[in-house]
Amino acid sequence: MTQTESLTTHSAAPTAPPKVVSRRHPGRWVAVVLILGLALAIIRWAVTNDGFGWGDFREYLFDPLILDGLENTIVLTLLAEAISLVLGALLAVMRMNENKVISGFSFAYAWFFRGVPLTVLLIFVFFSAAVLPRVGWGSVSMDTNDLLSSPFLAALIAFGLNDAAYTSEIVRAGLMSVPAGQTEAAYALGMSPAKAMRRIVLPQALRIIIPPVGNAFISMLKLTSIATVIGFGELMNTVRSVYSSEFNTIPLLLVATFWYLVLTTVLSIGQHYIERHYGKGFQGR
Amino acid sequence: MRDAVQDNPSAPPADVMVHAVEIHKSFGHVEVLKGVSLDVKKGEVACIIGPSGSGKTTFLRCMNHLETFQRGDMWVAGSEIGYTRIGDTLHEQHPREIAKARRKVGMVFQHFNLFGHKTALQNVMEGPVHVLGVPKKEAAERAAELLDRVGLASRKDHYPSGLSGGQQQRVAIARALANDPDLVLFDEPTSALDPELVGDVLDVMRGLAETGMTMVVVTHEMGFAREVGDSLHFMSEGLLVESGKPAELLANPRLDRTKAFLSKVL
Numbered sequence: 367m368t369q370t371e372s373l374t375t376h377s378a379a380p381t382a383p384p385k386v387v388s389r390r391h392p393g394r395w396v397a398v399v400l401i402l403g404l405a406l407a408i409i410r411w412a413v414t415n416d417g418f419g420w421g422d423f424r425e426y427l428f429d430p431l432i433l434d435g436l437e438n439t440i441v442l443t444l445l446a447e448a449i450s451l452v453l454g455a456l457l458a459v460m461r462m463n464e465n466k467v468i469s470g471f472s473f474a475y476a477w478f479f480r481g482v483p484l485t486v487l488l489i490f491v492f493f494s495a496a497v498l499p500r501v502g503w504g505s506v507s508m509d510t511n512d513l514l515s516s517p518f519l520a521a522l523i524a525f526g527l528n529d530a531a532y533t534s535e536i537v538r539a540g541l542m543s544v545p546a547g548q549t550e551a552a553y554a555l556g557m558s559p560a561k562a563m564r565r566i567v568l569p570q571a572l573r574i575i576i577p578p579v580g581n582a583f584i585s586m587l588k589l590t591s592i593a594t595v596i597g598f599g600e601l602m603n604t605v606r607s608v609y610s611s612e613f614n615t616i617p618l619l620l621v622a623t624f625w626y627l628v629l630t631t632v633l634s635i636g637q638h639y640i641e642r643h644y645g646k647g648f649q650g651r
Numbered sequence: 652m653r654d655a656v657q658d659n660p661s662a663p664p665a666d667v668m669v670h671a672v673e674i675h676k677s678f679g680h681v682e683v684l685k686g687v688s689l690d691v692k693k694g695e696v697a698c699i700i701g702p703s704g705s706g707k708t709t710f711l712r713c714m715n716h717l718e719t720f721q722r723g724d725m726w727v728a729g730s731e732i733g734y735t736r737i738g739d740t741l742h743e744q745h746p747r748e749i750a751k752a753r754r755k756v757g758m759v760f761q762h763f764n765l766f767g768h769k770t771a772l773q774n775v776m777e778g779p780v781h782v783l784g785v786p787k788k789e790a791a792e793r794a795a796e797l798l799d800r801v802g803l804a805s806r807k808d809h810y811p812s813g814l815s816g817g818q819q820q821r822v823a824i825a826r827a828l829a830n831d832p833d834l835v836l837f838d839e840p841t842s843a844l845d846p847e848l849v850g851d852v853l854d855v856m857r858g859l860a861e862t863g864m865t866m867v868v869v870t871h872e873m874g875f876a877r878e879v880g881d882s883l884h885f886m887s888e889g890l891l892v893e894s895g896k897p898a899e900l901l902a903n904p905r906l907d908r909t910k911a912f913l914s915k916v917l
Contacts, residue, residue: 547764550717555778555830556754559746565781570768647768647810 422617426608427624435604436625442521442600443587443629449526450586451579454533459563461538472534479531485595487528492520492596517598521590529586533579540575541567572644580637584630601625661736663726666693668834668865674713674723676706683709684720685889691834691882696866698876698897701886702912707869708761710886711836714867715756716749728755728833754782757827757835761842763819765811771798771822772807778830790829797825801855817848821855834865841872873917877901885909 412418426432461472479487495510502508513519544567552562591602601622609618663670669691676684683706691697699707712718713725716733724741725732732752734741744752765774775794779785785793798807801821811819820840827835837856841849853875860866860879870876876883876897883897885904893900893909901917904910 545764547760547762548766551758551760551764551766551826553717553750554715554753554756554758554760555826556750556782558750561781565777566766570766573768644768647770647812649812 417616418620419614419617422612422614423620423624426614426618426621429608431604431608432601432621432625435599435601438518438599439587439590439601439625440629442518442525442590442593442598443583446522446525446529446590447583447586449522450529450533450582453526453530455537457530457534458537458541461534462541476531476534479528482528484524484528484589484592488521488524488592488596491524492517494520517593517596520596521593521598525586525590525593529582532582536575536578536582537571540571540573543574544570569644573641573648576637576641576644580633580641583637584633587629587633588626659736661724661726663690665729667691667726668693668695668728669697669714669867670724670726671710671714672724672726674710674720674725676709676713676718676720683889684713686723687886687889687891689884689891691865691867693833693865694863695881696860696868696879697882697884698880699867699869699884699886699891700871700873700876700912700916705886706889707886708838710891711838711867711869714836715753715758717758719743727752732756750782754778754830755833757830757832759820759823759827759835759837759840761839763811763816763823763843765819765823765826767811770808770810771803771814771825774811774822775826775829778826783830794825794829797828798822800858801825802851815848816844817851820844820848820852824852824855824859828859834867835859837866837868837870839869839871841870871916873901873913885912887912 457472457475460468461476463469463472498510500507501510501513548566548570549562552566553559557565590600593600594603594606597603605618605622609615612618661672667690669689671687671689673686673688674684675682675686687706687710689697689710699711701707709718713720714727714732716725719733722741724736725734730752731744733749734743736742765771766777769777772791772794775797776787776790779790779793780787795804795807798804801824803818803821803825806814806818806822811822814822824835824840840856841852844852849872853872856866856868856875857879868876868880880897883895883900884891885893885900885906887908893904893906900909901913904913
C-alpha cells in the first residue's frame, strides 16, 4: 500500500525530466591545436623559402611543352584504362567458364602479367621487333618496327596488357559478389545468359567493381610516368627534360605534382558520381 | 515445330500443364530424385510437401530447368523444357530455346530474389520490357496494376531494401505474373518470412488460385494446402510416395512415413 502511494507521489511531482549534457573531449582539442600549428608551419615554410621557386612554378605551369606532356599522359592513361577494362572483363568471364582450358588461359594470363615487372614489359614490347619482325597474317601484315617505333603504341600495349590482369581479378570479385539467386530470377523470367549478365548481374557487380577500379585508374595515371624509359613524352618526361637543362628541379616537380593532383581530383569526382549511380537501391547498407 | 509436338508420342494431352515422367537427378554420387512423375492439369493447384532433403525443391526447379536432370522427360505448358527427346535420348536445348520455354512459367523463390538495383515497379516491368519486348509505357501501366493487385500500389518506387520480407515476396509474385505465364511455380514462398507476414502472401496466392491459375507450390503451410490445394503430393527421399485430395491425405495418410511427417508439422 505504501509503495503504491510513493509511486503516485513520485509521478505526480512537477519537476522536469533530467537533461543530458554531452561529454567533453579535451584530447580532441589538443589534437586540433597541434594540427593547425603544423599546417601553419608548412604554409609559412612554403611561402618564405626561396628554394621552392614559385616564380619558375608560375612560369612553367602552362608552358606549351608541359601541357603537351600533360596531354600525352591523359591520352595514354585513358586509352590504356579502356583496353584494361575491356580485356579485364573478358578475362574475368573466361575465368568463370566451366571449361578448364578457357579458365586456365585466364589464370595463366593473370599469373604472367602480374608477375612481370612493368618496366621489363615496356622495354620488351618496344623492342619486340627483335623477336617478332612482322605482325599480322599473309597480306594483311606489317613490319613490327613500323608499328611500334612510336613509344606511344608500345606504352599503350604494355600498360593495357599489364593492367588487364589486375582488372580481371577486380571484375571477377564483383561478379561473384552478386548472389546466384539474381541470375536464377533473371533466367526464370526467360532471359538468355548474356542478357541476365548485362541487365541484372553486371549493374549490381559494378557497385563492388567501381571503387577498386577507380583506385587502379588513379594508380595508372601516375604509373604512366614509367613510359619515360622508352622515351615517351608524358608529363614526368617533359618535366625532367626541362629541369635537367635549367636546374630548377623543385619548381618543376611542383608543376608535375600540381597537374597530377588536378587529374586525380577530376577522377575522384567522376568516381563519386558513378558510385552513386550504381549504388541505387543499396544506400545505407 | 507444332507438328513435331503433336507427332511426339510422349506429348501429354493439351490440358496437362506439367507432365513430369520418371525424373532422375544426382548431385555427384547422391541421387536426389529417384524417378519422380507428376501430372498437373490446367487450373490445378498442386501442393508438394515433405521433409527437408526429400528433393521437392529440386523437383520444382526441374520444371523450369533451373536444375538439370539425368533421366526422364519434362513437359511444361505444352512443350519439352530443358531437353528434347530424340528416340531414347535427351538432348539439352540451346539456351535461347530454354529461355523461350521459361517465359510461360513464372517462378517465386523462397528468398524472393528481387533485383536489388531496381524499384518494385522496375522489377515487375523487367520481364515484359526486356524479354517480351512490350513498350515501356504499356508495361509500366500493367506493372502498376499487378502491384495494386498484390496490395503494394503505394510502394511501387521503393527499392527491395526498403521493403519488408512479406512485401518483397508480394512484389516477386507480381513479377512472376508479369509475363502472363501459363503456370506459376512457388518454392517455399513463406518459409523465409516472419510469422505475422505469412498471411498477406498466402492471401495473394489464394486470390491467384481463384483466378484459375495453374500453380505448383512447394510448401510447409498445411492450412493453405488444405484450403486452396486441389491435390497434395508427399515426397520422401527422392520419391513422390503418396498423392491425393489435400483434406483426405492430411486426415488419413496411408503410409507410415507420411503419418510420421504430418504428426510433426500439424
